[in-house]
Amino acid sequence: MSWTDERVELLKKMWGEGQSASQIAKELGGVTRNAVIGKVHRLGLSNRTTSASAAKAAEPKEKPAPAAPKVEAKPKPQPKTEPARPVTPVEAAPSGDSRPTTPARKQIIPAGQPLPPQPSANEISPEALAKVNEIEKKAKRLTLMELTERTCKWPVGDPATEDFWFCGLPVQQGKPYCEAHVGVAFQPMSARRDRKR
DNA sequence: CCCTGATTCGC
DNA sequence: GCGAATCAGG
Numbered sequence A: 001m002s003w004t005d006e007r008v009e010l011l012k013k014m015w016g017e018g019q020s021a022s023q024i025a026k027e028l029g030g031v032t033r034n035a036v037i038g039k040v041h042r043l044g045l046s047n048r049t050t051s052a053s054a055a056k057a058a059e060p061k062e063k064p065a066p067a068a069p070k071v072e073a074k075p076k077p078q079p080k081t082e083p084a085r086p087v088t089p090v091e092a093a094p095s096g097d098s099r100p101t102t103p104a105r106k107q108i109i110p111a112g113q114p115l116p117p118q119p120s121a122n123e124i125s126p127e128a129l130a131k132v133n134e135i136e137k138k139a140k141r142l143t144l145m146e147l148t149e150r151t152c153k154w155p156v157g158d159p160a161t162e163d164f165w166f167c168g169l170p171v172q173q174g175k176p177y178c179e180a181h182v183g184v185a186f187q188p189m190s191a192r193r194d195r196k197r
Numbered sequence B: 001c002c003c004t005g006a007t008t009c010g011c
Numbered sequence C: 001g002c003g004a005a006t007c008a009g010g
Helices: A005-016 A021-028 A033-043 A126-138 A179-185
Strands: A155-157 A164-166
Touching: A005 A021, A005 A033, A021 A033, A126 A179
Parallel strands: none
Antiparallel strands: A155 A164
């Protein structure tokens, strides 16, 4: 793959939006994050005020200084312009009953505790649900204590019963859930589709 | 260990 | 110009 105008443009756009090099590379396809980073540098756009390493490479080992005129004409302090960040909606806080929806919820009803009606929770694409049902078979079934940064925090079952655990599969980068659960947690809002059956 | 970006350098 | 390898940090 080569850096066509379109690809470069997308690169610029995404980079500007604060997307990571790996995400951009993934989106573009055919390139590695290294390629993206390399290109970013060549294009001149580099440090965004973002996480991770900001400017550590600020001290190269030794520079023979081949008469580098220091062509830096960019007195750009810090526009302090927070780029529109994607923002991650929820940080699953499995406390009490605050679960998004319980897909594979069994028909268990805690004695005397009728579950509150879950209105619009059934507007999830069948595909996504099916996917969830599948992965839940492989779920690590972790307890609250076992959850880590990279374990899916999707709750399964009812907290009031023994049938309660967290997915625990590897989370999707940056999200609190694994891929499958991200799929049902963050519905584009129009996964609507009338299956005629 | 996961991830991040930065730099180097042979191609 | 390109990007893998490497580096450096969180």
